[in-house]
Amino acid sequence: MAGSLRIWIFTVFVVGLIDSLEASMRPRVSFPQGSLERGLSVYHSSTVKNTTTLLLSSDANTLFVGARDSVLSLDVSQPDNITLKDKLQWTPSKDNLDKCKITSKTVCDCGNFIRILQFLNSTHLYACGTNAYGPQSIIIPADSLKARRDKKDAKNCCPYSSTQRNTATIVDEELYTATNIGYFGDKVISRCLSKGKRNNLVLDSEPKLLNAPVFISSTHISSEGKILLFFTELGDLFGDLFVKSFTVSRVAQVCTDDNGGHRVLQKRWTSFAKSQLVCQQGDELQFNVLQDIVTLLDDDSPDNTLFYGVFTPQWSLSSGQSAVCAFSLGDIKVAFSGQYKTFDNLNCWSRHSNGDGKLGKCGLFNDTDSVLNTVKKTFLTEHAVRPVGNKLLLSSTKELYSRLAVQRIRAANGQKYTLLYLLTESGFLHKVVLLDKGPHTIEEIQIFKQPQIVKNLILSSSKSVIFVGSSEGVIRVPVSSCSVYPNCAECVLARDPFCGWDSENGVCTTVSSTRPNLQQDVEDGNVTEQCTEFINTAAGPATVTRTAQLNDIVVLPCQSRSRLAEVTWRFSDNSVVSQFPYMHQANGSLTFRVTPDTVSTYRCVSEELGFRQTIVSVSVTLPVTPRSFPYPSQQHPDITRDSNKVTEMEPIPKDEILFDETEPTEGKKTAWTTGTDSGSGIQTRNNPMNSAEKDVCISKKSYYAEMVSFCLLFVICLCLFIASVVLWRHSMRCNRTTSEKKPKDSETDNIWQTELEDKQTPSS
Structure with missing residues (x-):
C-alpha cells in the first residue's frame, strides 16, 4: 500500500512537472499564415526552386540566394517587398546530366544545387554547386551576377549531393569546408583555395577520425586562429557502455595556420581535434542529436562567446522533444587543452596524458615526426563540453525544433535579454526570451502550411528581420510587431523586450534610445505597476x-x-x-x-x-410578447425588458386584475397588484419601474391551457394502456384454462356439443 502511494505521488509530480514545462513553452500569441497583424514578405517564382542557401550583404539591403540551377540577388531594402535584382542561370552540362541519371539514386538530385555561397572578399562571391554529381565553383562580382566568371572543378571542396548537409567558411580568401565527396558520400574536412605556398589540406584516412558524420555548422574564431566545426557522428561510449549506434554531437577544431607535416601528415591536418557536446541536465536522458547551432560573439570577452544549439534525443524523435543548450568558448578551450584519448592498434581507446600541453595547440605542423605520429591517433578529448550552468536553457515535449537564430537586445530598463527564434518542423517560428525565471515564448508565427524538408534561417540584427529559405521561396519575418498590442495591459503582458507602452501617444511601440520612458516589465509583466492610468480609466466592454x-x-x-x-x-x-x-x-x-x-x-x-x-x-x-387585453380595439407596443422608451396606451379599468402566470427570471419574485398610480387605474408590478413603465402592463405568454390539455391527454392514454393490458392478461388466462380442462367438465364451452349428442342417441 505504501509503495503504491509512493508511485502515485511520483506520477503526479512528474505529470505536474511536464505540465509546468509545457506551460512555460506555450506561445502566448499565435499568428496564422496570412494574418494582417503579422505581415510577411515573400519572394516566390515558379521557375526557381530550392532557395535554401542564404547570404546577406553587410548593409543588409541585398540577399544572395543559392537555388537549383541559379544564383539570385534579391533587393530586401524595402520593408514590405522583396524584388529580384539579378539572376545567374547555371545549369549542368548534358554529359553530366546523362551520367548522373545513370549513376545517381534519384533523378531529382541531377541538377546544379548551389550549396556554398560565401563572400570571397568585399567585392566578389564564391559559389559552389553540385553540378549533377560533378561539383563546380565560380567567383562572381557581387554587384553583377552576370559578369564574366571562370568555372573551376571543386571535387574535394563542394558537396556532390543536394540532400546531405554541409558547412563552409572563408577566411582570408581561403575556403574551409566540411562536406561529402564522391558517389559513395565520403566525408572530408578540407581547406581549398589556399594562397601562395600553403597546401590544400584534407583529413587523413585514419580510423575513428570521422564516423558517418553529418556536418551542421562552422565558424571562425579569430582570437584563437581556429575554425570550429559542429557535427554529429556515430560515437563511442567508453567502458561497459560501448554502443556503436549511439549518436554523438561533436565540436572539432582546425587551425588556420596549419600547413600539414613535412614527412608525417603531409597535406593533412596536424591540428584536428574533437570533443563531445553534451546537452543534458543532471542525470536525465541526453539530447544527443544536434540539429542546428549558431554563434553569439562577445567582442569584449571572447571566452564568453556562446554557441546556442538545438538538440533532440536519438530514440524519441517521434515524440517531438527538443532542447536548447548554450556552450561557452572558454569551456571548449578547456576541453581541447586537457587530457586526450589515444587510439591503438587493438581498436581500443586509452588515456593519454597531455603533459607537455602540445595537443590541441596550433603550430604543430612544424613539430617532430614523433609528435605528429602521436597527433595522428590522439585527437579525442577525454572530457566532454557541458552546457553553461550544466542545465538546459529550454525544453519542449511538443515541438521538434530544427533551426534557430539568436540575438541579444537591450530592454527599456537597460537590461540585456537573449532572444531565440526557433523554427519548428510543423512550419511555425517561435520567438522565445530567456528570463531569470525560465524561458517565455512571446509568440508563434506560421511560416509554412506544409512542412519543408530543406530550410535555412538567417538573422539581420540591423534590420530586425529574419529571412527563411525553403524549397518554395524566401520569406522575410520582422522580429517584432508592437502595434498588434492595442493597450497598455496587452503591451506589458507580452513581455517582449522589443515593445513598450508609450503613454503620451497611447501606442505600443519599439524600444529605442529616443524613447527612454516606456512602460515595460519583461520579467514579471506587472500591469498594476506599469499601467496605473490605464486601469483607472479603462472601461469594460459594453x-x-x-x-x-x-x-x-x-x-x-x-x-x-x-x-x-x-x-x-x-x-x-x-x-x-x-x-x-x-x-x-x-x-x-x-x-x-x-x-x-x-x-x-x-x-x-x-x-x-x-x-x-x-x-x-x-x-x-427571452423575447417579451404582450398579453391579450380585454378590449381588442386597444393597441399596445411590442416592448422588451431592455427598452428605454415606452409607448403610452389607454389605462385598464380598476376592477380588471391581471396575474402573471409565468415564472420569474433570475430568481426574482414577480406579482401583480391592484394598486393604482395617481388614480390612473394602471396595474403595476412590485419591482421598481420608472414612470413610463407604470403606464404599461406587460407579461409573458401563458401556457396554462396547453399544460392542462397535455395532462388530460396523457391520463386518457395511460388509462387506455392499462385497460389493454388487463384485457390481454384475462384473455391469456382463459386460453390457458381451456387447454387444461377436459370437455365434459366444461359447461359453457361444450353445451352445444352435448345437445347434439342427445339428439343423435335413440330413446330406449
Whole structure:
C-alpha cells in the first residue's frame, strides 16, 4: 500500500512537472499564415526552386540566394517587398546530366544545387554547386551576377549531393569546408583555395577520425586562429557502455595556420581535434542529436562567446522533444587543452596524458615526426563540453525544433535579454526570451502550411528581420510587431523586450534610445505597476443583449488573445458559472440550454499574471410578447425588458386584475397588484419601474391551457394502456384454462356439443 502511494505521488509530480514545462513553452500569441497583424514578405517564382542557401550583404539591403540551377540577388531594402535584382542561370552540362541519371539514386538530385555561397572578399562571391554529381565553383562580382566568371572543378571542396548537409567558411580568401565527396558520400574536412605556398589540406584516412558524420555548422574564431566545426557522428561510449549506434554531437577544431607535416601528415591536418557536446541536465536522458547551432560573439570577452544549439534525443524523435543548450568558448578551450584519448592498434581507446600541453595547440605542423605520429591517433578529448550552468536553457515535449537564430537586445530598463527564434518542423517560428525565471515564448508565427524538408534561417540584427529559405521561396519575418498590442495591459503582458507602452501617444511601440520612458516589465509583466492610468480609466466592454427562445442551445464565444491567460465565465455578481448545467468548451466558449434559470448576464473574464480583465459581456434574455387585453380595439407596443422608451396606451379599468402566470427570471419574485398610480387605474408590478413603465402592463405568454390539455391527454392514454393490458392478461388466462380442462367438465364451452349428442342417441 505504501509503495503504491509512493508511485502515485511520483506520477503526479512528474505529470505536474511536464505540465509546468509545457506551460512555460506555450506561445502566448499565435499568428496564422496570412494574418494582417503579422505581415510577411515573400519572394516566390515558379521557375526557381530550392532557395535554401542564404547570404546577406553587410548593409543588409541585398540577399544572395543559392537555388537549383541559379544564383539570385534579391533587393530586401524595402520593408514590405522583396524584388529580384539579378539572376545567374547555371545549369549542368548534358554529359553530366546523362551520367548522373545513370549513376545517381534519384533523378531529382541531377541538377546544379548551389550549396556554398560565401563572400570571397568585399567585392566578389564564391559559389559552389553540385553540378549533377560533378561539383563546380565560380567567383562572381557581387554587384553583377552576370559578369564574366571562370568555372573551376571543386571535387574535394563542394558537396556532390543536394540532400546531405554541409558547412563552409572563408577566411582570408581561403575556403574551409566540411562536406561529402564522391558517389559513395565520403566525408572530408578540407581547406581549398589556399594562397601562395600553403597546401590544400584534407583529413587523413585514419580510423575513428570521422564516423558517418553529418556536418551542421562552422565558424571562425579569430582570437584563437581556429575554425570550429559542429557535427554529429556515430560515437563511442567508453567502458561497459560501448554502443556503436549511439549518436554523438561533436565540436572539432582546425587551425588556420596549419600547413600539414613535412614527412608525417603531409597535406593533412596536424591540428584536428574533437570533443563531445553534451546537452543534458543532471542525470536525465541526453539530447544527443544536434540539429542546428549558431554563434553569439562577445567582442569584449571572447571566452564568453556562446554557441546556442538545438538538440533532440536519438530514440524519441517521434515524440517531438527538443532542447536548447548554450556552450561557452572558454569551456571548449578547456576541453581541447586537457587530457586526450589515444587510439591503438587493438581498436581500443586509452588515456593519454597531455603533459607537455602540445595537443590541441596550433603550430604543430612544424613539430617532430614523433609528435605528429602521436597527433595522428590522439585527437579525442577525454572530457566532454557541458552546457553553461550544466542545465538546459529550454525544453519542449511538443515541438521538434530544427533551426534557430539568436540575438541579444537591450530592454527599456537597460537590461540585456537573449532572444531565440526557433523554427519548428510543423512550419511555425517561435520567438522565445530567456528570463531569470525560465524561458517565455512571446509568440508563434506560421511560416509554412506544409512542412519543408530543406530550410535555412538567417538573422539581420540591423534590420530586425529574419529571412527563411525553403524549397518554395524566401520569406522575410520582422522580429517584432508592437502595434498588434492595442493597450497598455496587452503591451506589458507580452513581455517582449522589443515593445513598450508609450503613454503620451497611447501606442505600443519599439524600444529605442529616443524613447527612454516606456512602460515595460519583461520579467514579471506587472500591469498594476506599469499601467496605473490605464486601469483607472479603462472601461469594460459594453454588454451585448442576446435574445433566445426557451430550450434553445446558446453558445457564447470568448477568445482570449493570450493563450497563457486563464479564462472563466462569471455572472454579473462576479460568481463563477458552474460546470452544470453549463458546458465550458476548450476554446473558451460557454454552451447551455435556455431555461428561466439560465437567463442572466454572463461575463468572460481572463486572468494573466495577476491582472484580470473582462473580454466580453452578454445578457441572455427571452423575447417579451404582450398579453391579450380585454378590449381588442386597444393597441399596445411590442416592448422588451431592455427598452428605454415606452409607448403610452389607454389605462385598464380598476376592477380588471391581471396575474402573471409565468415564472420569474433570475430568481426574482414577480406579482401583480391592484394598486393604482395617481388614480390612473394602471396595474403595476412590485419591482421598481420608472414612470413610463407604470403606464404599461406587460407579461409573458401563458401556457396554462396547453399544460392542462397535455395532462388530460396523457391520463386518457395511460388509462387506455392499462385497460389493454388487463384485457390481454384475462384473455391469456382463459386460453390457458381451456387447454387444461377436459370437455365434459366444461359447461359453457361444450353445451352445444352435448345437445347434439342427445339428439343423435335413440330413446330406449
